Amino acid sequence: MLDGPIGQELLDKLSEVNLKGMAYAERGFRNLTNSERAVNSPEDLDGLRIRVMENPVYTDTFRELGANAIPMAWTEALTAMQQGTIDGQENPVNVIHSFNLDETQNYMTLSRHTYAPAIFVMGMPAWSQLPEQAQEVLLEAAQEAAEHERQVNAEMESEQLQALRDAGMEINDDPDMEAFQAAVAPVYEKYGEQFGDYLPRIQEALK
Numbered sequence: 001m002l003d004g005p006i007g008q009e010l011l012d013k014l015s016e017v018n019l020k021g022m023a024y025a026e027r028g029f030r031n032l033t034n035s036e037r038a039v040n041s042p043e044d045l046d047g048l049r050i051r052v053m054e055n056p057v058y059t060d061t062f063r064e065l066g067a068n069a070i071p072m073a074w075t076e077a078l079t080a081m082q083q084g085t086i087d088g089q090e091n092p093v094n095v096i097h098s099f100n101l102d103e104t105q106n107y108m109t110l111s112r113h114t115y116a117p118a119i120f121v122m123g124m125p126a127w128s129q130l131p132e133q134a135q136e137v138l139l140e141a142a143q144e145a146a147e148h149e150r151q152v153n154a155e156m157e158s159e160q161l162q163a164l165r166d167a168g169m170e171i172n173d174d175p176d177m178e179a180f181q182a183a184v185a186p187v188y189e190k191y192g193e194q195f196g197d198y199l200p201r202i203q204e205a206l207k
Contacts, residue, residue, distance in 0.1 A: 001205045002117060003143075006198065011119070020127040022142035025149040027092050027116035028157060033105035033169075034088025035081070040109070041176040042066050042183040051077040051089040061113065061187050062090075065180065081105065092116060094153070097160035102167040110173045111180060120146060 011021030052058040062069035081104040
């Protein structure tokens with residue numbers, strides 16, 4: 001979807017803030033971890049204190065799932081997990097691995113509730129000074145690099161998941177996705193209109 005027309009439209013919108021959007025690499029899908037219990041469905045999240053990014057969509061999403069969503073900065077969250085003042089958090093596998101969250105988090109659910117792209121951008125003034133042929137080469141190179149990075153990230157994720165399992169983390173790679181999707185439907189209703197026709201178009205493209 002991101003490599004198609006919808007993704008290109010969104011890249012083009014960056015011109016409104018004087019940036020040239022070039023291609024989508026990725027941080028990856030975000031997944032849930034916690035220190036208390038295995039999570040397979042929204043019911044299992046009931047009452048868990050989950051750190052979320054300071055973003056109302058994330059906060060509302062996890063509240064709809066039954067968690068006690070706590071917005072806080074990442075540096076504070078690391079300390080809070082060590083002290084036990086929060087039970088869990090959500091991040092891509094590479095973050096969970098690189099910050100050794102297996103030391104405080106016993107369980108991971110591959111909920112893949114959010115996809116985090118990483119966008120290659122260039123300042124519009126610099127882009128505008130380039131000859132057209134150079135612009136074409138840069139766009140092709142950015143797309144090739146993005147696809148390569150996504151492949152590398154997928155390979156790394158597999159290795160990192162195994163390392164986390166070897167470290168003792170219990171990982172649920174097949175949660176009840178339909179139940180999670182149904183639980184967050186009110187969030188789509190609350191925020192959908194802000195994004196015009198993008199939400200239904202994206203949902204259709206992903207079928």
